[in-house]
Amino acid sequence: MNKRKVIVIGGGAAGLMAAGQAAAAGADVLILEKMKRPGRKICITGKGRCNITNIAGIKEFIDHFGSNGRFLRQAFSRFFAPELMSFLEQQGLELVSERGGRVFPASGKAPDVVKVFQHWLQKNGVQIKTESRVELLLTTNGAVSGVLCKDEALGCDAVILATGGASYAATGSTGDGYRLAAAVGHTIIPIRPALVPLEIGGDLTALMDGLDLRNINVRLLKNGKRCRQAFGEMSFTKFGVTGPVILTLSGEVVDGLRRDDKMALSIDLKPALDEQKLEARLLRDLESRSKEPIHSLLRGLLPRVMIPVCLKLTEIPEDRLASQVTAKERKRLKSWLKDFRLEISGHRPFTEAIITAGGVDLKEVDPRTMESRKARGLYLAGEVLDIQGDTGGYNLQAAFSTGWLAGRAAALGPDAK
Numbered sequence: 220m221n222k223r224k225v226i227v228i229g230g231g232a233a234g235l236m237a238a239g240q241a242a243a244a245g246a247d248v249l250i251l252e253k254m255k256r257p258g259r260k261i262c263i264t265g266k267g268r269c270n271i272t273n274i275a276g277i278k279e280f281i282d283h284f285g286s287n288g289r290f291l292r293q294a295f296s297r298f299f300a301p302e303l304m305s306f307l308e309q310q311g312l313e314l315v316s317e318r319g320g321r322v323f324p325a326s327g328k329a330p331d332v333v334k335v336f337q338h339w340l341q342k343n344g345v346q347i348k349t350e351s352r353v354e355l356l357l358t359t360n361g362a363v364s365g366v367l368c369k370d371e372a373l374g375c376d377a378v379i380l381a382t383g384g385a386s387y388a389a390t391g392s393t394g395d396g397y398r399l400a401a402a403v404g405h406t407i408i409p410i411r412p413a414l415v416p417l418e419i420g421g422d423l424t425a426l427m428d429g430l431d432l433r434n435i436n437v438r439l440l441k442n443g444k445r446c447r448q449a450f451g452e453m454s455f456t457k458f459g460v461t462g463p464v465i466l467t468l469s470g471e472v473v474d475g476l477r478r479d480d481k482m483a484l485s486i487d488l489k490p491a492l493d494e495q496k497l498e499a500r501l502l503r504d505l506e507s508r509s510k511e512p513i514h515s516l517l518r519g520l521l522p523r524v525m526i527p528v529c530l531k532l533t534e535i536p537e538d539r540l541a542s543q544v545t546a547k548e549r550k551r552l553k554s555w556l557k558d559f560r561l562e563i564s565g566h567r568p569f570t571e572a573i574i575t576a577g578g579v580d581l582k583e584v585d586p587r588t589m590e591s592r593k594a595r596g597l598y599l600a601g602e603v604l605d606i607q608g609d610t611g612g613y614n615l616q617a618a619f620s621t622g623w624l625a626g627r628a629a630a631l632g633p634d635a636k
Contacts, residue, residue, distance in 0.1 A: 220245040224375040225629045226322040226366055228353050229396070230257025233601025233622035234381035235336040235370045237413075239377070240626030242343035249375075250345060251368060253352040255508055260383060264573075264615065268330035271307070272619070273612035274320040280616070283501040284608040285470075291585040291606065291617055295305075300616055319451075321612050324418040355398050356380075362595035365401070378598045379589075384575025385410055385604040394415070396603035397578065404593040406580040408605045410540045411477065412572030416461035417471045417484075420564035427455035427524050431462070432636035436487040439468045441480050447471055450490065458555060460484070460561065470576055473566050486559040488521070497553055505549065509542035516541050520556065529555060574614050580606040588628035589621055596632075599626040 223246045227238040229366045230252035243247045251259065261269060275279065278293050280531055281288035304322060312335045313325035324331045340347065354376060355367040365374040382396030397407045432452045453462035468484075475482045506614040508516050514537040517526045530537050533551040535544065538609055544552075569575070583600055591597040603620040608614045 222587055223376045223630055223632055224376065224554075225379065225626075226251060226373060226375045227379045227381060227397070227626075228366065229381040229383060229601075230254070230347065230349075230382050230539055231260050231381060231601065232258075232288045232618040233383075233625070234379065235333075235340065235624035237379045237381055237598075237600050237626035237629070238342050239336065239343055242340070242345045244627050244630035246392035247379075248343075248345045248461070250340075250347045251353055251366070251373075252349045252367055253332075253350040255537060256351055257347060257349070258336065261348045262329045262334050264329060265323060265612075267329050268323050268327050269332050270321050270323060270612040271295070271314070271332065272303055272322045272613065272616040274300060274316055274322060275425075278368040280613060283613045284606055284617070286607050287581060290584075290586050290604075292582045294617075294620040294624045300621050301374070303616065303619050306376065307332070307335060310339055311523070314547075318436065319611055320503050332356075332458050338630040343510060347402065353395070353399065356403050356594070356597065356632070358403060358594055359629070363597045375586065376632065377598060377630050378621075379598045379600060379625050380603055381625070382601045383580065384567050386572040386575050394533055400579050400591075400599065400603065404596065405515070405583055407590065408577040408580055410575050410577035411473050412566060412569050412611050413470050413473065413576035413607045414466040414573035415471060415473065416567045417459045417465055417472055417563050418565040418567065419561045423528055424455045424459050425457045425526055425560070428457045429523055430455045430524050432486075432488070432522075434490065435463045436490040437468065438485040438487070440483040440485055441471070441475050443481070443483075445485075453486075459563075459566070466573065467544055469566060470607065473576065476563070476565065482563040483542075484561045484563065486561070488556050488559060494557060498549075501549055501553060505541045505544055509540065511541050513537065513539045513544060532559075556609075573610065574607050575602055576605075576607045578603050581605050587624075589625035590628060596629075598629045600625040 225241045225248045227234045227250045230250050233523050237246045238250050283359040314322055315325045316322050351368050353366045354370050356363055357365040363378045380396050385394035401407050433452050434448045449464045449467045451464045453464045472482050514526050533555050535548050579599055589598045590598055602622040
């Protein structure tokens with residue numbers, strides 16, 4: 220019996236997993252990677268540490284992908300975080316879990332993940348051909364029969380499209396997969412940056428450039444109404460804001476701005492204190508430190524670099540003695556500490572986005588196998604699909620899980636179901 224020949228387009232997280240699983244299931248596998256080496260985007264994930272997955276349960280995991288998360292249930296039921304972690308540890312990669320359930324290589328080095336996959340693929344006989352850009356998917360009678368790579372046509376029984384999205388173009392993610400999928404009849408949900416820093420008008424954030432805040436609550440406002448919130452860390456930059464909380468909220472911001480909605484952030488700098496407790500704290504501090512100027516008193520409440528911003532926005536003179544702060548000024552200060560508003564003027568470009576939102580319409584892909592409903596023998600995995608999750612290891616797990624399922628299904632062919 221002849222082995223099924225499977226071509227995997229893309230050597231990222233989904234493609235590497237898919238290729239290895241297809242080979243393990245008995246297929247003859249070739250990876251076509253257009254960059255000089257595979258796994259380049261893996262090497263920069265998690266700030267170079269690679270946040271592989273998260274220890275959250277399946278239900279919570281799916282919730283982090285919004286309404287499209289349900290599509291992943293089949294893949295997660297077959298290959299999920301415990302299986303991924305076990306697989307990597309069996310390959311010799313030691314893992315550690317950190318705050319928020321995030322899982323990293325114990326070495327703290329993302330390239331170690333790529334090395335593990337390269338060794339595993341070599342052991343399974345997978346061929347990797349680099350600097351090979353696929354121009355076209357070849358089809359015969361509605362089924363994929365091969366690929367056209369430059370001037371070379373390569374025949375196969377199945378193709379796994381795992382080209383990634385359109386973020387971090389320098390790693391090879393330039394949106395090729397959308398073009399290839401559209402050419403065989405797939406609908407592409409408009410792509411846009413996701414998990415992306417946000418821009419804030421004016422010079423306020425520039426005054427706090429480099430400041431990191433922890434344990435704060437950020438509410439996202441759309442046309443003045445709260446639409447989502449997140450708790451955790453954020454950072455100020457010259458152009459605006461970033462950090463885990465901001466990235467988590469950025470998807471709604473990008474979509475809102477596309478609709479010309481007015482988007483703003485409401486930052487609660489003292490989430491551990493309700494308004495009554497904060498009022499009591501302010502009264503106590505103002506009384507006990509009555510002879511100090513307000514800017515000195517605020518050092519017990521705010522990072523030093525935020526104090527000028529606070530006084531500017533609350534219109535309290537910086538040399539005002541604590542004993543001279545009026546009831547109205549105290550009320551403005553309390554309100555600002557619980558509701559520091561930043562008007563969002565835009566978002567950073569694809570070059571700074573961690574992932575891509577949009578992609579191949581999920582209605583056109585079988586979630587049980589990742590096979591295309593438009594072209595038989597075509598399987599899709601990873602970021603090329605219209606799935607995008609929050610930061611925290613969720614997106615890489617989705618890439619590995621869909622890659623695992625696509626690889627097994629492509630190797631087994633019609634028997635996969």
